[in-house]
Amino acid sequence: MKPSETLSVAWEGLTANKLRALLTMLGVIIGVAAVIIMMAVSAGTEATIAEQINSLGSNLIFVNSAMTQMVPGRESSGGLVYEDAEAIVDQVPTVVGFAVEQQTTASIKYGNVTLDDVTILGTTPDFPSVRDVQVASGRFLNQNDLDHTAKIAVLGSTVAEELFGNADPIGEKITVGSTKLTVVGVMAPKGTVSGMDWDTRIYTPITVVFEKFLPSRFARMTGDRVRTIYLQAESQDVIDSTILQVQLVLARRHNVSLDNADFTVRTQQDIIETQEATTAAFRNLLGWVAGVSLVVGGIGIMNIMIANVTERTREIGIRQSVGATEGDIRRQFLAEALMLSLVGGLIGVISGVGGSWLFGHLGDMRTVVVPNSIGLAFFSAALTGIFFGYYPANRAAQLDPIEALRHE
Amino acid sequence: MSALQPTLPAIEISGMTKTYQVGDAEVHALHGVDLRIEPGEFVSIMGPSGSGKSTLMNIIGCLDHPTSGTYLLDGEDVSTLPKNELAHIRNKRIGFVFQSFNLLPRMTALKNVIVPMMYDPDNHMTKEEREEHAIKALQSVGLGDRIHHVPTELSGGQRQRVAIARALINDPVIVLADEPTGNLDTRSGEEVMAILDDLNARGRTIVMVTHEADIAAHAHRTIHLRDGVVESVVLNSSSLREPGPEGEEMAHEAK
Numbered sequence A: 001m002k003p004s005e006t007l008s009v010a011w012e013g014l015t016a017n018k019l020r021a022l023l024t025m026l027g028v029i030i031g032v033a034a035v036i037i038m039m040a041v042s043a044g045t046e047a048t049i050a051e052q053i054n055s056l057g058s059n060l061i062f063v064n065s066a067m068t069q070m071v072p073g074r075e076s077s078g079g080l081v082y083e084d085a086e087a088i089v090d091q092v093p094t095v096v097g098f099a100v101e102q103q104t105t106a107s108i109k110y111g112n113v114t115l116d117d118v119t120i121l122g123t124t125p126d127f128p129s130v131r132d133v134q135v136a137s138g139r140f141l142n143q144n145d146l147d148h149t150a151k152i153a154v155l156g157s158t159v160a161e162e163l164f165g166n167a168d169p170i171g172e173k174i175t176v177g178s179t180k181l182t183v184v185g186v187m188a189p190k191g192t193v194s195g196m197d198w199d200t201r202i203y204t205p206i207t208v209v210f211e212k213f214l215p216s217r218f219a220r221m222t223g224d225r226v227r228t229i230y231l232q233a234e235s236q237d238v239i240d241s242t243i244l245q246v247q248l249v250l251a252r253r254h255n256v257s258l259d260n261a262d263f264t265v266r267t268q269q270d271i272i273e274t275q276e277a278t279t280a281a282f283r284n285l286l287g288w289v290a291g292v293s294l295v296v297g298g299i300g301i302m303n304i305m306i307a308n309v310t311e312r313t314r315e316i317g318i319r320q321s322v323g324a325t326e327g328d329i330r331r332q333f334l335a336e337a338l339m340l341s342l343v344g345g346l347i348g349v350i351s352g353v354g355g356s357w358l359f360g361h362l363g364d365m366r367t368v369v370v371p372n373s374i375g376l377a378f379f380s381a382a383l384t385g386i387f388f389g390y391y392p393a394n395r396a397a398q399l400d401p402i403e404a405l406r407h408e
Numbered sequence B: 001m002s003a004l005q006p007t008l009p010a011i012e013i014s015g016m017t018k019t020y021q022v023g024d025a026e027v028h029a030l031h032g033v034d035l036r037i038e039p040g041e042f043v044s045i046m047g048p049s050g051s052g053k054s055t056l057m058n059i060i061g062c063l064d065h066p067t068s069g070t071y072l073l074d075g076e077d078v079s080t081l082p083k084n085e086l087a088h089i090r091n092k093r094i095g096f097v098f099q100s101f102n103l104l105p106r107m108t109a110l111k112n113v114i115v116p117m118m119y120d121p122d123n124h125m126t127k128e129e130r131e132e133h134a135i136k137a138l139q140s141v142g143l144g145d146r147i148h149h150v151p152t153e154l155s156g157g158q159r160q161r162v163a164i165a166r167a168l169i170n171d172p173v174i175v176l177a178d179e180p181t182g183n184l185d186t187r188s189g190e191e192v193m194a195i196l197d198d199l200n201a202r203g204r205t206i207v208m209v210t211h212e213a214d215i216a217a218h219a220h221r222t223i224h225l226r227d228g229v230v231e232s233v234v235l236n237s238s239s240l241r242e243p244g245p246e247g248e249e250m251a252h253e254a255k
Helices: A003-015 A018-056 A082-091 A127-131 A143-147 A157-164 A206-213 A217-222 A236-254 A268-311 A313-321 A326-362 A371-397 A401-406 B053-060 B083-093 B109-118 B127-140 B156-168 B186-201
Strands: A060-065 A095-110 A113-123 A135-138 A152-155 A173-176 A179-187 A201-205 A228-233 A263-267 B011-022 B025-037 B042-046 B068-073 B094-097 B174-178 B205-209 B221-226 B229-235 B248-251
Touching (some): A003 A018, A018 A371, A060 A236, A095 A127, A095 A157, A127 A228, A152 A157, A157 A179, A179 A201, A228 A236, A236 A263, A268 A313, A313 A401, A313 B083, A326 B083, B011 B053, B025 B053, B042 B053, B042 B186, B053 B174, B053 B205, B109 B127, B156 B186, B174 B186, B186 B205
Parallel strands (some): A152 A179, B042 B205
Antiparallel strands (some): A095 A113, A135 A179
């Protein structure tokens, strides 16, 4: 029998009982839709994470102070200082950019508007490129500002809006604590990243923070303390070796061993790993749901195909009597099972893509339909059909024509 | 058909036995049957139930293997062929006509007649050619206006005529009719027998099982089976064929 005829005979067999065929396909439909939605959700989550990585700044290394046990007889190293950053840049060639950060809070006043507890972030000129933020108008800090402890400020977008409304803040003077700073720029909105609202703070040269806002005598004695040093590595490939060199430089400068360091060196990767673990757990769960649905769907197909074979024993006998071989009968019933699973797969693909869209638009879950998942789902559905269709088809093929003709 | 070798019998069966295993007991359905049917013959087989006539029909129809003995169909030994070969023999060299018609219920008359062509690996006709061929076959049994009807829309006689068209579609060596009028009223039965007579008159070999004497009388010969052996062979000189004296009886020894 020609393959096209096998298919058309199988199709006629299926469409003879449409409701049953549809119910049989339900398991496959759910399984396939689950595969596609699963992949779409995890791809969406990954895209969100990738964006967060990029918004942290690329190839970024964070150096923070850490609590250490005090070793008797040895002076406290005093944490990270500005000079540490300079030393690292000098000694580690794969560091291509750096920014330091020290912050405090103060109230800001302009005209009759006062904002309390605004984060004052002291930093260095490379900050925008290292942390991937943009200046919307005016300019950011430069080395000259830093060297001369220039009393200037760059405003976060929310701060600018609240203080100045629609007016242009550039060139205006604001009062921060008791210090007057001239606004030289406004940052583009960035939103909340890792729980911090980047738009409600202001930036000023770190030297200004050291002199005006953190006049701690202790800090002045040991150097200009910084909260975080951001380092930008040349590329993703050199991150590991860069981290090691940074650790060695700092350990030597602080006179500590790496086991008991008074600093931590982390990457973006470390920070997002927890998030990824959550996504992976979710993806695995959905994977199991999809897998179980496909198996259940397959068993449904097998069940109905066995019922089909029993019900159509007479038909099989008739076909055998007019010359159908075992292979002809087997192919016919396999084709039916395959069609059930493929049509089910097709409906599943449509529901999966539609479901992903709904998830993305109705929930706050981001979904990206992965083209490969459609192929994967189809392939799994076909495999299910062949695997669970084979036994009933084989049973049909091996019926004795005399018995089959006598059936009913 | 077998006109190329007129001396070759359509069916030649010798020493055929068939034993079924039922639980611990052996049931001997056929005890040693010898049978020779010439091309163009019309033979009927009669016998009470349990005589082995169904078994013999199944073996002649290549639905079953004999336990021993040989069966030459058109000169070819088919008694030991594997299943798939038997399927091909059924497809191309045997046309079945059953008591219960055995049409595929959801298919139109036309599609039912096309089915054997689909299972013929040597049939390379296009879909259109097959349809044309099947329509001709249906027209030849007087159903040219019924080709798109499904079996439930046809009368019993019409269904049996569809079955005959299907049996003939691959030009078989023999037509095997198993109680072809058993489910039909007298009138429809006569129509069907008229078609079989006509087929035979045009040279088709027909083997028919029946338990009705007047139906059996359409054949040239009637073979009576009893207890798995050929009890007697009666030559018919039926009024339907050639008016004449009564049939001559030939005794056969049971083995």
